Amino acid sequence: MAQKLFRPFLSIPVKQFSAPLRSPSSLLLCRVSAAPCNIAWCRPLPFAAVPASRTFSTTQVFRHTFNVQDVDDFQARVLKSQTPVVIDFHAQWCGPCKILGPRLEKMVSKHNGKVLMAKVDIDDHTDLALEYEVSAVPTVLAVKNGDVVDKFVGIKDEDQLEAFLKKLIGP
Structure with a gap:
């Protein structure tokens, strides 16, 4: 089931996921139509949009x-x-x-x-x-x-x- 859902993404080279967004028109190509994908989650993110580091805690921090x-x-x-x-x-x-x-x-x-x-x-x-x-x-x-x-x-x-x-x- 998971393989069927992620199969379109498995055929995309890793370089396209990790490359920075050079222009707004550079979109990933969908596997089915070979046309630019207009779905927002399908576009690669520029590196500036990804935060450098964040801390996540599920409990309160007690300093005392x-x-x-x-x-x-x-x-x-x-x-x-x-x-x-x-x-x-x-x-x-x-x-x-x-x-x-x-x-x-x-x-x-x-x-x-x-x-x-x-x-x-x-x-x-x-x-x-x-x-x-x-x-x-x-x-x-x-x-x-x-x-x-x-x-x-x-x-x-x-x-x-x-x-x-x-x-x-x-x-």
Whole structure:
């Protein structure tokens, strides 16, 4: 079926598809009539009409969220941060973590840089999980000036997360 639909295009040399449009009258020839094709989608596009590069994302970009790479990264970006940081200890296999993570990211992004979010995978960083006594996931810690000021374990709804973040940010 697909071969029947695309057979007229298979007989056209590739050069005609990739060559720039030199004049408005240079059209592709239809296979059936050998006359210029007047169908708009049959005409080659000039190179200027094709964008050079574009990015496409299916999810929102959260600029205030980062993944912790190692212990040094954790100390530099979390413990030495002047901005309060929410630490999300999670795991790839954890179902509740997959629910809480995006919800928490959305709430942190609403505060426009007043609070940051560090994501720590406990399978990759077991030393950090042990140091902060993470016994279940998801565990969320609130760190201000290098000290843990608040903590919760499990899923919270958006109202509870908002109250948690407001308490961390303060007046």
